[in-house]
Amino acid sequence: MVDATTVRQRAEAFLAGHDPSGLSPLDWLRARFDAGLAWVHFPEGLGGLGAPRDLQGVVEQVFRGTPDNHPGRIGIGLGMAAPTILAYGTEEQKRRFLRPLWTGEEVWCQLFSEPGAGSDLAGLATRAVRDGDEWVVDGQKVWTSSAHHARWGILVARHDPDLPKHRGLTYFVCDMEAPGVEVRPLRQITGEAEFNEVFLTGVRLGDDLRLGEVGEGWRVAQTTLMNERVAIGASGSPRRTMMGVFTEAWQARPELRGHDLHQRALELWVQGEVMRLTGQRLREQLLAGEPGPEGSGMKLLFARHHQEVSALEVEFLREDGLVYDDWTFRRPDGVDFLGRGAGYRYLRAKGNSIEGGTSEILRNIVAERVLGLPAETRTDVAAPWKDLPR
Amino acid sequence: MTLLYTEVEEELRTAVRDLLADKAPAAAEGENAAAWHGLARDIGVAGLLAPGEGGSAREAAVVLEELGRAVTPSPFLTSSVLATRVLVDAGYADISRLASGEATAALCVSLAASPYRAVPVAVVDADRAAGQPAVANAAVILEDERVSGRFTGVAGAVGADLFVVPLDGGRVAVVEGDRARVEPVVSLDVTRPLATVTFERAPALVLDGGSVPDALLFAAGLLASEQVGIAEWCLAATVGYLKERRQFARPVGSFQALKHRLADLWLEVAGARAAARNAADQLAAGADARVAVAVAAAHCGEVAVRAAEEALQLHGGIGMTWEHPIHLYLKRAKADAIAFGTPGDHRNALAPLVGLPAPE
Numbered sequence: 001m002v003d004a005t006t007v008r009q010r011a012e013a014f015l016a017g018h019d020p021s022g023l024s025p026l027d028w029l030r031a032r033f034d035a036g037l038a039w040v041h042f043p044e045g046l047g048g049l050g051a052p053r054d055l056q057g058v059v060e061q062v063f064r065g066t067p068d069n070h071p072g073r074i075g076i077g078l079g080m081a082a083p084t085i086l087a088y089g090t091e092e093q094k095r096r097f098l099r100p101l102w103t104g105e106e107v108w109c110q111l112f113s114e115p116g117a118g119s120d121l122a123g124l125a126t127r128a129v130r131d132g133d134e135w136v137v138d139g140q141k142v143w144t145s146s147a148h149h150a151r152w153g154i155l156v157a158r159h160d161p162d163l164p165k166h167r168g169l170t171y172f173v174c175d176m177e178a179p180g181v182e183v184r185p186l187r188q189i190t191g192e193a194e195f196n197e198v199f200l201t202g203v204r205l206g207d208d209l210r211l212g213e214v215g216e217g218w219r220v221a222q223t224t225l226m227n228e229r230v231a232i233g234a235s236g237s238p239r240r241t242m243m244g245v246f247t248e249a250w251q252a253r254p255e256l257r258g259h260d261l262h263q264r265a266l267e268l269w270v271q272g273e274v275m276r277l278t279g280q281r282l283r284e285q286l287l288a289g290e291p292g293p294e295g296s297g298m299k300l301l302f303a304r305h306h307q308e309v310s311a312l313e314v315e316f317l318r319e320d321g322l323v324y325d326d327w328t329f330r331r332p333d334g335v336d337f338l339g340r341g342a343g344y345r346y347l348r349a350k351g352n353s354i355e356g357g358t359s360e361i362l363r364n365i366v367a368e369r370v371l372g373l374p375a376e377t378r379t380d381v382a383a384p385w386k387d388l389p390r
Numbered sequence: 391m392t393l394l395y396t397e398v399e400e401e402l403r404t405a406v407r408d409l410l411a412d413k414a415p416a417a418a419e420g421e422n423a424a425a426w427h428g429l430a431r432d433i434g435v436a437g438l439l440a441p442g443e444g445g446s447a448r449e450a451a452v453v454l455e456e457l458g459r460a461v462t463p464s465p466f467l468t469s470s471v472l473a474t475r476v477l478v479d480a481g482y483a484d485i486s487r488l489a490s491g492e493a494t495a496a497l498c499v500s501l502a503a504s505p506y507r508a509v510p511v512a513v514v515d516a517d518r519a520a521g522q523p524a525v526a527n528a529a530v531i532l533e534d535e536r537v538s539g540r541f542t543g544v545a546g547a548v549g550a551d552l553f554v555v556p557l558d559g560g561r562v563a564v565v566e567g568d569r570a571r572v573e574p575v576v577s578l579d580v581t582r583p584l585a586t587v588t589f590e591r592a593p594a595l596v597l598d599g600g601s602v603p604d605a606l607l608f609a610a611g612l613l614a615s616e617q618v619g620i621a622e623w624c625l626a627a628t629v630g631y632l633k634e635r636r637q638f639a640r641p642v643g644s645f646q647a648l649k650h651r652l653a654d655l656w657l658e659v660a661g662a663r664a665a666a667r668n669a670a671d672q673l674a675a676g677a678d679a680r681v682a683v684a685v686a687a688a689h690c691g692e693v694a695v696r697a698a699e700e701a702l703q704l705h706g707g708i709g710m711t712w713e714h715p716i717h718l719y720l721k722r723a724k725a726d727a728i729a730f731g732t733p734g735d736h737r738n739a740l741a742p743l744v745g746l747p748a749p750e
Contacts, residue, residue, distance in 0.1 A: 247745050257749035265746050266737040273685045277664035281393040288394060297657040366656055367649035371629045374644040 002040070002051035004058050010049070011037055011062035025067035029103040032063070038102045042086065046098050054287050069104040072334045076146060077101040077108035081154050083227040088171070088212040088220050097152070097173070109150035111141040111174055111198060112221065116390065119361050121156070122165045122218055123380070123388070126200060128157035128172065135159075135172065135210070137180075137203040143355070147183045147196040148331065150176045154224060156217050161386040168385050169217030173209040174200075190347045191327035194335065228356055240338055242309045242345060243272040249313060249342075261316055268309050275301045296370060300362050303352035306337075310345035317342055391675065393667040399452045405433050406456040414462050426464055429453075430491020436470045437489030441478060447608075451615035451670035458619025458694075461718045463581045467616065468546025469494035472609045473554050480562050480600030493551035497605065498587055500527060500543030504731040505606035506739050511558045512539070521591075529555045529563065529589060537563050537594040540586065545729075547572050547585035555589065556602050563594035579725035581718055610730035611673050611683035614666040617694035620723050621659045624697035627716070628652065628704050635706075648704060655700055662686075662693040681743050688736040694723040 014035045020028050032038055033047040040055050042048025071078060078101070085097050100106040117124035126139025137157055147153065153174035160168040174181070180203040185193035212220040250257065250265060275298075282295055314321040325341035337345055353359040367373045380388055395403070406429065413425040430436035435453045438445030450471060457464050473495035474488055487493040499509055512523035517530040522538050529539030537555055547553070553570050555563040569592035577583040629652060632643030642648060669686035672679035698720040702709040709716045727733060741748050 250746055254750070259749055262741070262746065262748055263734075263737070266740055269740060269744055269746060270685050270688050270737060273681075274661040274665050274689050277393065277668050277685075278661045281664040281667065284392060284394050297653075297660060300653075300657060301661070360650070363650040363653035364646065366653035371649075371652055371656060373629065373632060373649050373652065374641045376644055376646060377640065 002049050002055070004055055007040055007049065007051055007055045007058045008062060010035070011059050015062060015066070020066045026103060026105065028067050029069055030099065032066075033099050033102055037063075039082075042098075046086070046094055047102055069102060073146070073149070074101070074104050074107055075334075076110050076154075077106070080110060080224045080228050081108040081152070084154060084171075084211065084220060084224045085173075087223050088216075090208075092208070093173070093211065100151075106151040107146055107149040109144050109147040109153045109176070109196075109198075110224070111144060111147075111153040111155040111200075112224075113143045114140060115142055119358055120380075121221070122169065123385070123390075124156060124158060124169070126155075126157045127161075128159045128170055128205075130159070131204075133207050135170075135205045135207065137172070137174070137200045137205060139200050141198040141200070142186065142195070144183075144196045144198050145194050147176065147198050148185070152176060153198070154211075156221050158385065159214055159217075162384050163215070164382055165380060165385040165388065166218045167215055169221070170214050171211045171217040171220040172205055173211055174203070175205060175209065178203050178205065180204075185329075185331060187329055188348075189350070190344055191324075192330045192332050194332055225357070241272060242306055242313075242337060242349075243269060245338055245345075246309055246313045246316070249316065253317075256316055256318060261312065264312055265316075268305070268312060271305055272309070275305055296362065296366050299356065300353075300359050300366075303349075303359055306345075306349040306352050310342065310349045313342045314346045391671050393664055393671065395452065395667075396448075399449055402433070402449055403452050403456060406435070406453055407459075409433065410456060410460045410462055414460060422463060425462060426466075427491070429464065429466065430470075434491075435466060436491035437486075439471060439474050439478070440485050440489035443489055447612060447674040448667075448670045451612050451666065454612055454616040455619035455622075455666075458616035458722070459623045461581050461620065461623070461715070461722050465494040465496075465546045465550070467582075467609065467613065468496055469550070471612055472605055473497045473546075473552070475605040475608050476554050476562060476600045476602060477564070477597075479604065480597040482564065482597060482600075487552070494546065494549065495552035495554055496544055496546040496550040496587070497554045497556075497602070498527075498529070498539075498541040498544055498547075499556060499602060499606070500541070501545040501582075501584060501725070501729045502543055503602075503606055504735045505603045505610055506731060506735055509556050509602050511556075514558055529557060531557055531563065531594070531596060532591060534591075535594060535596065536591040537565055537589045538591055540588045542586050543575075543584050544587050545582050545584055547587050548574055548583065553587060553589075554600070555594065556600075557596065560601065561596055561598050562600035562602075563596050565589060565592045565594050569593060577725075579721045581722055582725060606730050607680070607683055608673060610687045610736070611669040611679060613726060613730055614662070614669050614683075614686035614690035617690035617723065617726055618659070618662050618666045620694040620719055620726070621655075621662055621690070621697035624694075624701035624716070624719055624723075625652070625655055625659050628655075628701045631705055651700060651704070655697055658689075658693045659697065662690045665689045681740065684736040684740045684743070687731060688733040688740075691727040691733040691736075695720075695727050698723040 014037055018031050036044055036049040037059050038047030040049045040051040040059055041053040043050050082101055085094060112121060114124050128135045128137050153176055155172045155174040156169055158168050159170040180201040182199040184197045186195045186197050187193045279298055324343040368375055409428045413428050414422045437443035438450045457466055476497055477485055488495055510525045510528040512528040512530040517523040518532055523530040527541050529537050531537055551567045553565045555565055557563055571588040573586045575584045632648060633641055635642050665686040669682045672682040702716050702720055705716060708714050
């Protein structure tokens with residue numbers, strides 16, 4: 001097993017041989033990938049060393065200040081596409097996709113949700129029809145962040161409507177430059193458009209873009225979604241928090257303080273601190289190799305906390321809470337919670353309990369998988385998808 | 391620091407849990423001498439907070455989790471944590487009496503006392519002349535080094551071998567149990583009953599030092615772990631029951647309305663465990679634990695009550711019976727949320743510490 005010392009020595013030796021000022025950022029990142037220092041827990045030859053995941057921190061420490069791959073911009077690739085390709089891709093697919101994914105040359109997006117399939121993802125209707133060595137895809141996807149930058153998308157489509165819903169799905173890599181792919185911005189309640197609608201009309205994808213077996217799409221998608229929740233749950237505590245922004249406002253505006261607001265602020269401060277400690281405990285469990293079920297719950301906590309703190313902030317600000325910073329229809333690169341006004345925080349936080357699994361679905365998951373409570377009686381699992389009422 | 395449990399802590403937990411299962415099988419009222427002797431003498435929990443015994447606040451917290459889980463009547467919190475903390479602080483020479491578990495002590499303050507409010511102090515000169523202090527819950531030292539006073543709401547008093555009496559000037563007096571009059575009070579929490587303790591010219595050993603507010607804050611921080619144990623039992627018992635209980639031809643635990651309530655409760659309990667571990671860790675490290683204690687006490691106090699209330703409601707009618715143990719947990723949880731400061735007291739104490747000063 002590769003240990004921390006080896007990883008540190010490898011990183012230091014790489015840095016000694018590759019002065020970042022002597023190479024373009026992209027060439028430097030490619031070299032770093034080829035040296036197995038991109039994501040150390042990946043296998044050798046695919047940007048890693050086959051080392052334990054927690055040794056990544058050692059690498060990042062050595063490479064502080066070197067060119068980065070803009071992880072905020074390629075989050076879907078790093079957090080969702082890459083682990084899925086690693087788990088289900090052919091050797092050729094791994095070699096083709098992982099390197100430009102990690103260096104940021106190729107942005108990825110996720111084509112899962114549809115207007116008719118949100119929480120009930122397995123009910124999705126986008127069709128993939130086999131035509132020789134190709135698949136022809138028709139349908140509509142929604143809530144697709146980064147689609148307008150993306151070179152590739154991870155796509156789940158229905159190859160056989162005669163099978164029960166979970167069994168008729170197949171997973172593909174969608175070429176976002178293929179004819180028939182149309183990306184339209186989707187304006188949100190904040191005024192901007194982080195997301196897109198993606199219309200797929202007669203899109204032809206080669207069978208070499210299929211990930212996993214025909215009919216295995218649901219299982220492959222579970223790998224993607226599990227990695228998404230791990231990424232959300234295990235992310236470190238930010239240095240500046242929404243509660244921190246509220247506290248600064250509280251200190252700056254003594255004339256706006258009131259007793260009711262004070263009690264609610266203290267409750268939320270405690271809630272935020274408990275959330276921080278819960279996350280810290282979860283990360284300790286992950287490092288100790290005993291992943292705790294707390295991960296499933298972190299997103300629930302975080303959504304509620306963001307919503308309650310931002311709601312209190314708008315109310316606290318009174319007249320300033322009646323003002324909004326900017327309704328311009330823009331295409332931001334990500335969510336800028338702390339750089340925007342209180343009204344933006346309040347509105348954008350509403351999405352936290354919807355995106356990446358609604359809070360209601362997450363409660364079901366906690367109840368059934370963590371607490372082991374019996375599943376709801378269902379009538380939609382065994383019947384052919386085409387016969388389900390909709 | 392770690393928010394997890396060390397191997398030693400897990401071994402201690404197993405020992406305590408096995409002993410309670412053996413000696414105190416069903417949650418019951420009244421002290422259980424066999425359980426206490428096993429805990430104190432065989433496992434050695436009574437000395438966890440005495441100097442030189444090698445224990446720590448982290449380990450005491452684990453013991454409290456198990457005592458909460460079994461809602462065991464026990465002098466551990468009142469004697470081995472609260473009174474021991476004051477006596478160690480005051481430099482009491484004979485602490486081994488408590489550490490060995492041969493004797494138990496009770497600190498003469500109300501269980502409802504807040505660490506953030508000064509304890510009442512007798513008006514010394516006038517009170518000395520009267521022979522009894524003019525204010526309730528205060529004691530006066532008479533000229534012949536004897537103590538008089540009357541204290542209400544004292545937990546762990548029945549059967550205590552020693553009383554620790556707060557005096558003016560940051561001093562405490564130690565009085566032998568047979569010199570106190572102890573009148574039990576019919577208490578909400580039947581597993582931790584209160585008493586009124588009266589001293590009349592009782593011979594006393596006066597010690598300079600022994601901070602009562604510090605001891606109350608310490609106890610509040612560790613009580614959070616007892617609250618975690620209560621909440622964990624309530625959650626587990628309710629989840630188990632909802633898997634078994636059938637209505638409308640299906641287990642009631644399959645109804646989403648109930649599942650969501652339990653998922654929320656599970657999340658609160660997970661947070662309580664992290665907050666309680668953090669408080670125990672900070673107290674064990676001897677650091678400034680004020681924020682950690684206030685956060686744990688504010689959160690865990692409310693979570694334990696909510697867990698017991700949810701357990702009662704979701705058990706339906708059986709939860710209202712004397713026969714089912716839920717009532718013992720509800721009574722303990724509610725009393726614990728008043729003990730050593732309410733959740734609101736702890737939140738208000740945070741205001742100046744976290745940059746959220748109160749309005750003018």
